[in-house]
Amino acid sequence: MNLSHLTNQALLLDTKSLSHRERHLTTQILWHLREIDKRRLYSDLKYSSLWDYVTQELGYSAGTAHRRITAARALEEMPELETKLNQGDLNLSDIATVLKEFKDRPIAKKREVFKDIEDKTPQETKAIIEAHTGLKQKITIQIDEETMKLIQELKALKPHEKDVLKPALETAIHQAKQQRFKQLKAPRLQMEVKSARSIRRHVFSRDQHQCKNCGSTHALEIDHIQAKSLGGSNAPDNLRILCRSCNQRARIRMGLQRPHRPRSSVAT
Numbered sequence: 686m687n688l689s690h691l692t693n694q695a696l697l698l699d700t701k702s703l704s705h706r707e708r709h710l711t712t713q714i715l716w717h718l719r720e721i722d723k724r725r726l727y728s729d730l731k732y733s734s735l736w737d738y739v740t741q742e743l744g745y746s747a748g749t750a751h752r753r754i755t756a757a758r759a760l761e762e763m764p765e766l767e768t769k770l771n772q773g774d775l776n777l778s779d780i781a782t783v784l785k786e787f788k789d790r791p792i793a794k795k796r797e798v799f800k801d802i803e804d805k806t807p808q809e810t811k812a813i814i815e816a817h818t819g820l821k822q823k824i825t826i827q828i829d830e831e832t833m834k835l836i837q838e839l840k841a842l843k844p845h846e847k848d849v850l851k852p853a854l855e856t857a858i859h860q861a862k863q864q865r866f867k868q869l870k871a872p873r874l875q876m877e878v879k880s881a882r883s884i885r886r887h888v889f890s891r892d893q894h895q896c897k898n899c900g901s902t903h904a905l906e907i908d909h910i911q912a913k914s915l916g917g918s919n920a921p922d923n924l925r926i927l928c929r930s931c932n933q934r935a936r937i938r939m940g941l942q943r944p945h946r947p948r949s950s951v952a953t
Contacts, residue, residue, distance in 0.1 A: 711753075711777070712767045718757040725934035733901030733928050752777040755784055762792055766799070774803040779810060786818055789847065844904045845929070884921055892926035904929040912941055 688696060718735065721727060727738035739750040756777050760766055769775040779802055787795050798817050802810045828836075839849050846852070888907055895902050908927040911917030927935065 708771050708773060712760075712770050715753060715757040715760055715767075715770075718753060719760055722754075722757065724937060725930045728898060728931040728934035731899045733896065733899045733903060734930060752781045755781045759784055763796065763799075765796075769799070769803065775799060782810070782814065786814055841903060884919065884924070887921055888924045889926060891921070895926065896928040896931050897925045898927055898931040898935075901928040901931075906932050908932045908935060912936075912939060914941065915939075 691699065718739065721738070722735045727733075727735055727742070730738065730742060732738040732742065735754055736750060739745050739754060740747065743750075745753065756766070756770075759780055766775065766780060770777070770780075779799075783795060783798050783802070787798060794817075798814065801813050801817070805813065836850065839853060843849050885907060889905070894905065896905060905926050906929055908925050909917045909919075910923050910925055913919075917923050
């Protein structure tokens with residue numbers, strides 16, 4: 686594009702106008718990504734996650750995709766961020782950083798930090814975030830490589846759980862107590878559990894431990910082809926393996942699960 690014909694004033698005005706339009710376009714993309722995520726529409730295109738859709742279908746780089754997905758999901762609970770982005774008071778990097786550092790903190794705390802870093806330089810933003818996290822206590826535990834691999838595998842199996850270690854430890858302790866004190870289950874219950882587990886193993890083996898829709902091996906679930914609420918049975922021929930996203934998308938298409946609608950009002 687040759688812009689040499691523009692006067693200095695016209696060039697500056699055009700650039701400012703384009704920048705303003707770019708910010709508004711970005712927030713529109715965020716809302717579209719949020720709605721696609723809620724409807725799990727990427728499953729229809731054989732993608733196992735919104736991440737795969739954004740990086741492969743839309744062609745965003747890893748960093749760009751991360752910032753947009755993070756901000757898109759944040760808009761649902763904090764829609765006022767749209768105004769801050771449109772006005773240039775915050776940017777996508779600011780939002781991604783705050784949500785990473787304060788992911789387990791209340792929304793009120795996140796809003797407080799966002800307000801404090803509005804229209805600040807990167808250096809000022811870093812200092813403010815460090816000040817807010819200064820009182821945050823951290824405990825460091827050294828673990829070997831084999832244990833880390835086990836933790837990562839557990840997280841992959843339960844991707845939507847924030848804390849997978851505590852429930853796993855609680856389960857292990859409960860099982861150890863049962864074994865030690867011989868708290869055995871009733872025979873009938875044992876047979877029912879054994880039968881259910883046998884069917885589960887059969888279905889996973891038959892479907893080769895991967896989603897029948899997109900081929901993903903992440904967050905796999907057993908899905909009823911004909912929903913139980915519509916008369917479907919637990920027979921193996923009515924069961925299939927789907928990843929969580931494809932399972933949710935299937936329920937939406939059957940009218941059994943409706944995505945939440947985005948909020949209509951935007952706080953200023």
